[in-house]
Amino acid sequence: MREILFSIHTVELIQVMTFNEYFEILNNKKRKLEILSKYKKNCIAYFGIPGIRCVIHLRNSKPPTMRLIINLNAVSGGDENILFNFKFNDIYNLFAIIDSKFIEKGLKLRLKNFVIGRIDFTADIQLNSDEEVMEYIALGKKKGLDSNYKNKYNPGIEKIHYENSFDVECKNTQFTVYNKYRQMLDINYSKQKAECKYGILRVEVKLSKAVLINKIKKFTYCNEFGELNYIAYFIEKNENVIQWYIKKFYTPGTYYKYKTALKKVMALNIKEEQKEIACELIKEASICHSLKSAEKLLIALKTATKSKIKTVEKILAENNINPITIGERSRISKLPSLISLIGLEEKN
Numbered sequence: 001m002r003e004i005l006f007s008i009h010t011v012e013l014i015q016v017m018t019f020n021e022y023f024e025i026l027n028n029k030k031r032k033l034e035i036l037s038k039y040k041k042n043c044i045a046y047f048g049i050p051g052i053r054c055v056i057h058l059r060n061s062k063p064p065t066m067r068l069i070i071n072l073n074a075v076s077g078g079d080e081n082i083l084f085n086f087k088f089n090d091i092y093n094l095f096a097i098i099d100s101k102f103i104e105k106g107l108k109l110r111l112k113n114f115v116i117g118r119i120d121f122t123a124d125i126q127l128n129s130d131e132e133v134m135e136y137i138a139l140g141k142k143k144g145l146d147s148n149y150k151n152k153y154n155p156g157i158e159k160i161h162y163e164n165s166f167d168v169e170c171k172n173t174q175f176t177v178y179n180k181y182r183q184m185l186d187i188n189y190s191k192q193k194a195e196c197k198y199g200i201l202r203v204e205v206k207l208s209k210a211v212l213i214n215k216i217k218k219f220t221y222c223n224e225f226g227e228l229n230y231i232a233y234f235i236e237k238n239e240n241v242i243q244w245y246i247k248k249f250y251t252p253g254t255y256y257k258y259k260t261a262l263k264k265v266m267a268l269n270i271k272e273e274q275k276e277i278a279c280e281l282i283k284e285a286s287i288c289h290s291l292k293s294a295e296k297l298l299i300a301l302k303t304a305t306k307s308k309i310k311t312v313e314k315i316l317a318e319n320n321i322n323p324i325t326i327g328e329r330s331r332i333s334k335l336p337s338l339i340s341l342i343g344l345e346e347k348n
Contacts, residue, residue, distance in 0.1 A: 002127055002341060006239040007083035009122035009204065011231055013068040013114035022056065022064045025107065049101045051075030066109075067117060070098070081184065081197065083122055084235075091232045115227050118208045119234055121241045124180065125201040125341060133179045133201045135255075135332055140166040140177050142285065142324045143251055144292025149175075161186060168249065172208040175245050177201060205245045243342050251291065251313075253322035255335040258286050264321045277304045277312045278323070286325050294323075 048054070051074030057065040072084035076094050095111050102109045127133050145151070145168055152167035152174065153160045164186070165178035180202040184194035212230060234241070256264065265278045280303055284294035298304045304312070316323055326332055 002125065004126070004342060005083055005124045006242055007085065007122055008072060008119060008231070008235050008238055009083055010120040011070050011072065012117035012119075013070065013111065013228075014117040015066045015068075015109075015114045017056070017064045017066050019063060021108070025056075048105065049075070049098075050077075051080065052098070052101075068111075068114060081180070083124055091235060095228055111228055116209050116212065116230050118206055119212060119231065121205040121207065121234070121238045123203040123239075123242045123342070125203065125338075127199045127201055129199055130179070130181065131330070131332060132335065133181070133199060134163070135326060135330060135335060136201055136338055137164070137166050137177055137179065138327070139255060139324055139335075140250055140338070142289050142291060143249060144290040146248075149173075152176075166249075172211045174204070174206040175249055176204045176206075177249075178204075203242055203246065205241055207241070239342075246342055247339055250338045251322055251324055252317040252337050252339050254320050254337060254340075255322045255324060255326050257328060257330075257333060258282065258325045260334070261321060261323075261325050264319070265316070268315070268319055270315055274308075274312050274315060277308060278316060278321075280304070281309065281312060282323050282325060285323055291324055 051071040053069040055067045055069065057067070059065065071080045072091075072094065073082050074080035075098060076084070078084075099110055127136070148170045149168045150170070152169045153162055153165070155162045161182065164182045165176060167174070167176045167178075169175070178201075180197040180200040181194050183202075184197055185191065212234070261282050262279055265275055265282065268275065268278075277298070280298055281291075281294055284297050285291045288294050288297070295306070295309050298309060299306055313323060322337060326335065
């Protein structure tokens with residue numbers, strides 16, 4: 001049985017500090033924060049409050065910048081690997097709890113003085129097996145990217161298990177689909193603790209403030225938390241954001257193996273030319289492992305024009321046939337599109 005949970009996993013808040021505030025934090029005897037080694041170049045990271053990572057960027061002669069990276073579920077006392085359930089947690093009460101934790105540490109930090117840096121929209125999709133999880137990751141990579149996006153990781157990168165995730169990014173957006181169970185094992189969770197996430201396909205969309213503002217131009221602030229109202233607003237819009245980006249990076253229609261997909265196409269009551277284009281598109285997408293590359297090749301070979309390809313792809317979607325196919329070695333013979341699983345098309 002496939003189940004899905006939408007929520008917000010992490011938020012990042014930013015504040016430009018004065019040098020006095022910076023040295024006050026360093027010298028505060030009550031802070032009880034563990035100073036880590038360099039987090040990144042010219043950064044110092046602190047832990048001390050469960051669910052909150054504090055990173056201070058040192059910028060030569062400019063005032064330091066503090067980033068608070070907050071795992072909403074962990075800071076409310078839950079497991080950091082479990083998504084924040086806003087139905088049972090009052091976000092504004094959580095903001096107040098965080099402020100009280102700052103006071104306990106002897107810190108003068110208050111969330112209302114921070115601005116939003118990013119919000120991580122998240123969905124956990126419970127699938128039938130680990131193999132299904134891995135197949136959806138592989139299928140996502142086969143669509144091909146728009147010119148604005150690039151792969152965050154590539155095969156062969158040291159310490160990165162490329163096959164376990166599909167990661168793309170542009171200037172203000174990151175989109176990731178990964179195997180949550182395997183990710184937990186990779187960061188040294190025991191197999192027993194990771195078992196609760198077996199079969200989970202996690203989808204994350206990380207949006208910076210620039211993108212968020214564009215999506216919420218008509219939203220106005222209404223209380224003392226100022227910009228933090230963005231978080232409360234987007235918690236309820238999380239499902240819409242996830243759905244929009246999955247539709248951008250995945251194709252509609254049931255996934256079949258190559259030969260089955262061709263048989264489905266040949267059985268359609270459409271023009272012969274459209275059948276030929278559909279079959280060539282499926283064939284080249286299978287060979288190139290990229291639908292976009294297949295489209296470009298058909299245009300270059302003058303097998304079809306761009307408009308005819310788009311017409312054929314629309315016909316395939318209407319008939320629940322995905323032009324991207326499952327690998328022949330897979331034990332899985334067919335899969336519903338990820339788009340249908342999140343409720344954006346009818347399931348056949």
